[in-house]
Amino acid sequence: DLKQLAKETFDRIVNGLASADEPPIPGAPGPEPVSLDEPTEPREPLPPKRDQSAPATRTATGVETGAPVSARAQKETYLTTSSGVRLRDTDHSLKAGERGPTLLQDHHLREKITHFDHERIPERVVHARGAGAHGVFVGYGTADPVCRAAFLREGAETPTFVRFSTVLGSRGSADTVRDTRGFATKFYTDDGNFDLVGNNIPVFFIQDGIKFPDVIHAGKPHPDREIPQAQSAHDTFWDFVSLHTEAQHHTMWNMSDRGIPRSYRMMEGFGVHTFRVENAAGETSLVKFHWKPQLGVHSVTWEEAQLISGVDPDFHRRDLYDAIEAGAYPAWELGLQVFPDNPEQMFEGIDLLDPTKMVPEELAPVQPVGLMVLTANPTNFFAEVEQIAFHVGHLVPGIDATDDPLVQARLFSYVDTQLTRLGGPNFNQLPVNRPHTEVNDMLRDGFHQHAVHAGVAPYRPNSLDGGCPFHAGADVDGSFEHLAVRVAEGTKVRAQPASYDDHFSQARLFWLSMSGVEQEHIVRAYTFELGKCYEQVIKERQLQCLANIDPVLCEEVATGLGLPVPAPTIALVDPEPSPALSQVGEAWPPDGRTVGIVVDPDGDLSDVEDVRTAVLAAGMVPLVIAPHGGTVGEGITVQRTFATARSVEFDVLLVAGCPVPAPDALPLRDAKAGAADATELDPRVVLLIEECFRHAKVIGAWDDGGAALDAAGCSGGLGIVRGDDGAAVLAQVQEEMALHRVWDRFGGDPVSS
Ligand code: HDD
Structure with a gap:
């Protein structure tokens, strides 16, 4: 009974000492002075906490040991060195006399300080600030007609780990800044890991991954003073997005309430790109992945967001942790928008390979295919949330990437950045990254190698290891092959199709789909952000972009900035609004508030x-x-x-x-x-x-x-x-x-x- 469990956990965690028979009298003198002496008896065992998500009985490379392989450290009573020698004293250096100099031979001192000196690893170049949790995904089986991925089958249960994040801020930055939120999910499926590395916004700033360093450099703090931290309200950001106008749609989402979520638990998630999936009969479809939160989509107000940044910079992290600890497990339905896999890869005039475009749900409804519930907090933040490494190339049989030039660049970037961030090529052996299925690769050696590979022939073909490992043929369950689709023919060019040229119509669609109060928030957000810019020319150029989106939006923001209202430079067309884009108006259960x-x-x-x-x-x-x-x-x-x-x-x-x-x-x-x-x-x-x-x-x-x-x-x-x-x-x-x-x-x- 989840509710009962929730109550018990809540009483234990939040109420703490509430069960004391005699409530203490505030301000009254205590009965006994509290001892300041250090405890000398071995303490109670650690409170029960789940082990890191390592496979129970397998080694890092998936070798079955038959015995539990624990990734949990810090278990025993007595302090030891890293080589397991018990220590009598960790509080005093070894010195030549009580008042003398410290001796170089003090190995424990040097080990302690050296390890401390190296505790930090580079933070993620983007999405550095985050929070994560363990969960479980259960398939409904409703994806079968389009996708044969085993974890989507009816009743299939798959462990997951989710990491939510902001994009621009450093690891210690505040949670409630105006920004896109990352929503990255690792599914530990029986066919190996599948990573869905998405955001809470269904479109992206750029159409081609080669522009990623540009947009991030523009959004990060100014290189000279390294301010502002975790903000888009500054000149370089607006300089870039007003010149690189394909960013206008994503920017509009950022200026809306989606940029300041109430909670990670109350955000949608999107895979952004179109993916190609295959069913059991070998037929392919194009799909977009959506996460729909059971608690609804909600935001804080801008004033709240600013207050929280000071009052509780860890607001979203704490909210997620507390909810899970109290048994109020957050849940999302995974859904698919499905499109025919036609050679043009277009749907209703929308280019499915252009990641600055989404497909309104009214044109392609989101079909639920499974449910994810987050049920456990990390045991150790660094080991799990910091060391988790996602990759858009972690795909499982039945799912493949498309030729979207943004995802193509991502397929390169993730391993590359992790080589530096996690210090070498063996980061997939870390407990949180290990697949829960057997690993039988021919990758060898390298920094931080944890596996003891037993064979002598990490090459193919071989006879010395009995010819192993063998290729898994098409007849072997769960073997992956990229879907054999025809690629477009053409000459080598650095260019993009004409269908990518429309930069404003979906920003207008979004604006027109908002309720009055949401539009008001958008106006105020643009006015605030541009009001923080110093360069007049940048404000004027962004107003020109707004004029190409909507005259009322442009006029309101221009009034707030005290600037003239430019005329649009393109013909504005009125798309059919998409009510599904609005957060306001739908009734939600009070759970989790x-x-x-x-x-x-x-x-x-x-x-x-x-x-x-x-x-x-x-x-x-x-x-x-x-x-x-x-x-x-x-x-x-x-x-x-x-x-x-x-x-x-x-x-x-x-x-x-x-x-x-x-x-x-x-x-x-x-x-x-x-x-x-x-x-x-x-x-x-x-x-x-x-x-x-x-x-x-x-x-x-x-x-x-x-x-x-x-x-x-x-x-x-x-x-x-x-x-x-x-x-x-x-x-x-x-x-x-x-x-x-x-x-x-x-x-x-x-x-x-
Ligand atoms: Fe990315 C991290 C999401 C485009 C390069 N990205 C990262 C994370 C998320 C996303 C959620 C954090 C993962 C975590 O929690 O560890 N990224 C996206 C989405 C994109 C996108 C939804 C567009 C649809 N990213 C993108 C491009 C590139 C990158 C175009 C480079 C060409 N992203 C990275 C990275 C990061 C990363 C530099 C930083 C840390 C990491 O990968 O592990 O490789």
Whole structure:
């Protein structure tokens, strides 16, 4: 029972000491002074945590040992050197006398420091900042008519590892910056690893991989000052995308709410390229891969994104970790858009080999073919999330790449970058990268070789190793062969087809498919980003691009920048909008949302525990917010204090009391002088309520909570639920939060064209 498991895990992880019989009294002296001495007894064994995703009984090269091969280190009681010798002291260097110089012969000192000196590896040149989790994929069997890949068959269960990421920022950068998000999945299938290395945006900035260094150099911090970090709001980015106009479609997605997701759990994923698949009868089709999140597609507001970057730069990483730890396992359906494999590789006038174009779902519906659920956090971030190495060339029988010039360059780039990043050619032997199937290659030696290859003939043909390894013929299950399709004939050229010349029509399609409030956000995003540029000519050139997308969008942004509105240089056509592109309007279950509950320890707390339990039972995460930590009332554990809570952490706010200012809300001298006004609401609670209101969140209040809303000046309006009974308020709040935000709260006249 997942819900029960979730509750138990939540109680253990989040509530920590909540089960103590006597709740501690805040500020009271403790019973016994706490010892500062180092523990001397062997500690308890490590808490149970899953092993890294290494095959249970196989070595790195897939040799069956019959015994568990554990990748888990740090197991025993006593400290050892790396060669397993037990150590009596790791706290003092070996010296010539207590006050004398350190001796060169101190091997342990040198080993310890040397290893530390080499702990860092180069971060990924792009997608350096990320988070990952283990999961399982189950096929529905619905892909059979088009794709024979075994992991898609009905009921086939395949372990997976997913790494989400931002693109531009360094490894320590903030999570909620405006950027594309990576969505890379490794399927450890019975036919070897399949990597789907996608993004949360279905199109890309460039049509040809040879431009990848250009777009990344433009987006990365300026080479002279190395600022700004993890931002596109700067001159070099807008310089490039306004000149290289095929980037305009992807840029439009970045400026939309897709660029600032609420959670990795609430993002779509896209394989971007068109792939070629084959069914059991040998017939081929062209497909695009989609991940559809079960929690819906949601975003934060730009103001929230900026606040979070300071308040909790690890917001998305923490969100993913906490959800999985609490048993609220995030899930995505894998879907396929299927197109006939015609020689032109076009569909409804859209060039399927042009990665700056997508195919609206209304023209080619996404057909679900399986479900992925993320069920376990990494055991060790470095070993798994940092060392995982994806590759678009990791394909399994039934799936092949196409001639899209972007994927062609990617097929080269990934191994190449990993050779440097992971220090040699044997990174596929790392536990997280190992296939869960047998490996029988003829690759040998190299840095960090972990396998002890037993044969003497790593060549073919041979007789000394009995002729092994043999080719797997077409009759052998699970053998891979590139699909034998005819390649286009022509002369060698550095050129692209005329069908790649349209750079604006799908950006316009996207704009026209947005709701009013989404268009408003796009206008504000362009205005913000261009407002951060220094060069006038860049702003003017980007306005020209916007004029070629939509006159209203262009005019609104130009007004914000205080610049003239250029006329379009192309004829604008009105495509049929694609409602599937909009995030707004669909109702979603409340699962996985975070609910803040403000309580007043001196007020009526009778409903709070029941509401907390009901929130948890509904699959959401309740966080009690009080003036101080510890517990309030009869053992209700406080997860956030007024000092640590900020509105951006919550999808919904419930206010169960009207807490007066706590001493730490005021300057110390005033508090000492007893200046707190008992009738005043704590200013940090005012800020919580105001921000939740401004960010269009549902707010519920009962008992004295109503007075708190009044004191914060957010007494009523759409999405404000007030009542006398906590359970009834929560029930209505749940209904109202189905749309995620209450955009109608602000009425007004949203931008529309
Ligand atoms: Fe890439 C990493 C996604 C185009 C070269 N890419 C990387 C990651 C993702 C993507 C999600 C992070 C993987 C991880 O978590 O380890 N990349 C994409 C998508 C693209 C794309 C969806 C276009 C459709 N990439 C692309 C091109 C090139 C690269 C055109 C080069 C020609 N990408 C790389 C890389 C990275 C990488 C430099 C950096 C770290 C790594 O590979 O392992 O090779």
